[in-house]
Amino acid sequence: MTVKRFTLAAAVAAVAGTTALGGFLTTAHAEDGIYVPLLTYRTGAFADSGTPIANGMSDYFALLNKRDGGINGVKLVVEECETGYKTDVGVECYERTKTKGAVVYNPYSTGITNAIIPKTNGDKIPVLSMGYGLTPAADGNVFPWVFNLPTTYWSQASVFVKYVGDQEGGLDKLKGKTIGLIHLDHPYGKEPIPTLEALAETHGFDFVTYPVPPKTMQDQRSTWEKIDSDEPDWLFMWGWGAMNPTAVKGAVDVDFPMDRFIGVWWSGNESDVRDAGKKATGYLAGDFHGVGDGWPVFDALREHVIGKDGSQTPESMVGETLYNRGLFNAVVVGEAIRTAMGKYGDRPITGEEMRWGLENIVLDKARLDALGLAGFTNPINVTCADHEGSHPVYLKKWDGDKWEKSTDWIEPMKDVVRPLIEEEAAKIAAERGLATNACSS
Amino acid sequence: MDGTAFEFFSIASGFLGGLFVDPFIAFVDRPDKLIQIVSQGLSAGIMYSLVALGFVVIFKASGVFNFAQGIMVVFAGLTVVSLIEIGVPAIFAILLAIVVMGAMAVAIERVVLRPLVNQPGIILFMATIGLAFFLEGFGQTIFGADPKPVPIDALGIPDDKFRVLGDFFRKPVRIYQLDLTALIAGGLMVAAIILFLNRTKIGRALRAVADDNQAALSVGIPLPFIWVVVWTLSGLVAIFAGVMWGAQSQAGFSLAVIALKALPVLILGGFTSVPGAILGGIIIGVTEKLAEFYWRGVLGDGVEQWIGYVIALIILLFRPQGLFGEKIIERV
Numbered sequence: 102m103t104v105k106r107f108t109l110a111a112a113v114a115a116v117a118g119t120t121a122l123g124g125f126l127t128t129a130h131a132e133d134g135i136y137v138p139l140l141t142y143r144t145g146a147f148a149d150s151g152t153p154i155a156n157g158m159s160d161y162f163a164l165l166n167k168r169d170g171g172i173n174g175v176k177l178v179v180e181e182c183e184t185g186y187k188t189d190v191g192v193e194c195y196e197r198t199k200t201k202g203a204v205v206y207n208p209y210s211t212g213i214t215n216a217i218i219p220k221t222n223g224d225k226i227p228v229l230s231m232g233y234g235l236t237p238a239a240d241g242n243v244f245p246w247v248f249n250l251p252t253t254y255w256s257q258a259s260v261f262v263k264y265v266g267d268q269e270g271g272l273d274k275l276k277g278k279t280i281g282l283i284h285l286d287h288p289y290g291k292e293p294i295p296t297l298e299a300l301a302e303t304h305g306f307d308f309v310t311y312p313v314p315p316k317t318m319q320d321q322r323s324t325w326e327k328i329d330s331d332e333p334d335w336l337f338m339w340g341w342g343a344m345n346p347t348a349v350k351g352a353v354d355v356d357f358p359m360d361r362f363i364g365v366w367w368s369g370n371e372s373d374v375r376d377a378g379k380k381a382t383g384y385l386a387g388d389f390h391g392v393g394d395g396w397p398v399f400d401a402l403r404e405h406v407i408g409k410d411g412s413q414t415p416e417s418m419v420g421e422t423l424y425n426r427g428l429f430n431a432v433v434v435g436e437a438i439r440t441a442m443g444k445y446g447d448r449p450i451t452g453e454e455m456r457w458g459l460e461n462i463v464l465d466k467a468r469l470d471a472l473g474l475a476g477f478t479n480p481i482n483v484t485c486a487d488h489e490g491s492h493p494v495y496l497k498k499w500d501g502d503k504w505e506k507s508t509d510w511i512e513p514m515k516d517v518v519r520p521l522i523e524e525e526a527a528k529i530a531a532e533r534g535l536a537t538n539a540c541s542s
Numbered sequence: 543m544d545g546t547a548f549e550f551f552s553i554a555s556g557f558l559g560g561l562f563v564d565p566f567i568a569f570v571d572r573p574d575k576l577i578q579i580v581s582q583g584l585s586a587g588i589m590y591s592l593v594a595l596g597f598v599v600i601f602k603a604s605g606v607f608n609f610a611q612g613i614m615v616v617f618a619g620l621t622v623v624s625l626i627e628i629g630v631p632a633i634f635a636i637l638l639a640i641v642v643m644g645a646m647a648v649a650i651e652r653v654v655l656r657p658l659v660n661q662p663g664i665i666l667f668m669a670t671i672g673l674a675f676f677l678e679g680f681g682q683t684i685f686g687a688d689p690k691p692v693p694i695d696a697l698g699i700p701d702d703k704f705r706v707l708g709d710f711f712r713k714p715v716r717i718y719q720l721d722l723t724a725l726i727a728g729g730l731m732v733a734a735i736i737l738f739l740n741r742t743k744i745g746r747a748l749r750a751v752a753d754d755n756q757a758a759l760s761v762g763i764p765l766p767f768i769w770v771v772v773w774t775l776s777g778l779v780a781i782f783a784g785v786m787w788g789a790q791s792q793a794g795f796s797l798a799v800i801a802l803k804a805l806p807v808l809i810l811g812g813f814t815s816v817p818g819a820i821l822g823g824i825i826i827g828v829t830e831k832l833a834e835f836y837w838r839g840v841l842g843d844g845v846e847q848w849i850g851y852v853i854a855l856i857i858l859l860f861r862p863q864g865l866f867g868e869k870i871i872e873r874v
Contacts, residue, residue, distance in 0.1 A: 146796030148687035312843050316799050319791040322582045323834035323846055330575055343689050347791040376691040376792065
């Protein structure tokens with residue numbers, strides 16, 4: 102083989118290898134500061150959703166390091182591991198980073214979250230699945246290492262039903278109506294089904310599901326024809342990645358009334374509706390934080406991080422829904438670390454100390470003001486038993502150009518959701534032999 | 543009849559009813575829906591055909607099964623979209639994309655194919671698998687991993703729909719202008735390819751190379767040139783397919799997976815037949831959509847994921863060369 106050909110082959114192999122192998126890591130360890138691994142996905146079919154989240158998280162951590170010198174003087178060592186939204190790759194990332202002193206995991210995939218939850222009891226590293234993951238994990242008595250604040254899929258599903266009931270003139274008017282759910286045929290997409298089935302039984306509405314296989318989520322025409330034929334009165338969506346804009350276009354194509362189409366908070370990004378534009382006017386989505394850049398924290402980000410070395414965020418992404426969600430996630434991690442330091446001292450903390458920080462985090466109005474995030478979210482107050490922490494959800498409406506807040510904060514049906522969470526958590530505990538009294542031991 | 547037997551009988555009758563009775567009642571009950579589903583199947587079929595056509599063009603002329611065809615569709619589509627995004631007028635974006643696909647064809651011939659001349663087909667196939675990985679990584683480096691909306695306004699692709707037969711049925715049938723555009727433009731492209739392959743000197747040379755590249759070389763047909771021509775031709779088809787697929791949702795790397803749905807189309811239509819790719823695509827597309835809509839109740843959700851492969855397997859049993867493929871007779 103000539104030198105020229107060898108060099109070319111090596112270059113090709115290097116580029117192909119970079120693509121094929123997920124989870125490229127540099128060497129970083131807890132002794133350099135507080136080690137926060139981020140399981141991100143900037144590549145693959147779900148990259149359009151994963152990239153803004155990754156940017157929001159890494160920008161806020163960079164802000165803490167650059168502006169404040171870390172948290173209470175201790176630097177954050179942030180390292181991304183690319184999962185491509187693949188559960189097996191995500192688990193590999195977890196295994197490769199946990200020994201470096203990881204204090205918390207943010208998997209951003211229900212599949213990865215569910216896969217690493219069984220490991221948390223042994224590894225004693227908390228998992229923060231903010232607004233996703235396994236809903237019954239909100240029961241801290243059974244899942245002491247898992248936090249799904251500020252609210253869960255089941256709470257959100259009940260909020261949607263509550264909203265629909267309100268629009269129909271009362272929950273008693275739901276009898277005989279049909280509510281459909283178009284969802285990614287994936288553990289994430291199936292999460293709200295138990296709650297919606299329970300609510301269907303309680304309130305007498307018919308509940309129909311329309312699964313969308315991940316591999317062909319960009320070809321949903323048959324599904325939309327089925328929806329058009331069934332004519333459900335309301336339609337909820339649990340979608341992700343390229344499924345979302347395709348579904349919104351599908352709804353437009355079959356003339357489904359957009360103001361009766363409500364997406365989960367993962368189906369409410371700007372990129373989900375921008376393609377359909379004006380035609381998607383009226384489409385609703387749940388959310389648990391603000392959209393836009395009208396908070397002082399964004400000025401600080403622009404001053405210290407965005408457009409500077411290390412930030413991958415284009416200006417147009419700042420303030421978008423998923424960027425803000427990543428940022429909010431990083432705020433929660435930062436505040437939990439700060440809370441833990443209040444008890445254990447200003448030094449790199451451990452996973453166990455981080456769990457205490459998450460269980461005792463207080464993100465009240467005063468603290469949100471101090472962070473430059475006044476009114477950005479509903480105050481959060483986690484307890485040992487309740488890892489959901491806040492609960493309310495609001496709905497926003499696409500006006501053809503941008504999202505607008507459409508409702509006030511809506512409390513979920515806690516009387517329905519919490520017993521379901523405890524029942525399901527107890528069932529999982531019995532199956533897996535887990536203790537059910539973490540908060541009393 | 544005891545309880546178990548009764549249960550079995552009721553399940554069996556429900557299954558058979560769902561398979562052989564209910565769908566046909568639905569045909570009669572909602573003929574508008576039947577027309578709608580068939581038209582969607584035609585639309586999907588045309589899309590499959592366009593991808594299959596890229597495979598056929600290369601296989602016909604070089605005997606290479608190009609595993610990278612799906613990612614070429616994505617690469618081509620993203621090239622057009624990205625160029626328009628940075629302000630290049632649509633017509634120039636398409637012309638530049640043709641240049642890019644041509645340059646890619648030259649590079650593939652020089653780097654991948656030329657060193658493998660006279661190697662068995664499986665070696666060339668493996669090389670195209672490597673090429674697919676390379677193009678995916680290289681593409682994500684250039685275009686980024688985010689799917690991009692296809693600027694259909696800039697490209698002049700209509701995005702509205704006609705509502706027809708509303709007076710006859712409960713609901714009008716929707717005919718999407720995007721589908722009509724794909725149908726008309728795709729038809730013109732197929733006609734041009736057939737003419738090129740059958741009526742031009744280069745087209746005849748392509749077929750000669752496909753029959754026997756050693757014999758073709760001996761009569762002075764330049765193999766490297768022919769390979770560049772077929773890969774460029776396949777790149778042209780990829781540009782069209784990438785833009786039209788992307789226009790239905792977004793142009794992104796996940797489209798490469800959908801492109802593999804062209805495989806049963808190839809098995810059905812034959813790897814060497816242009817009309818076979820078209821007809822195969824339409825048969826698979828219509829069958830998939832009908833099955834998903836009318837038979838999902840008994841066959842389960844996602845019938846359209848696998849029904850095409852079942853059809854392909856049945857065809858393989860009775861006609862391994864596909865409906866229109868050339869029968870392979872080899873001396874032993």
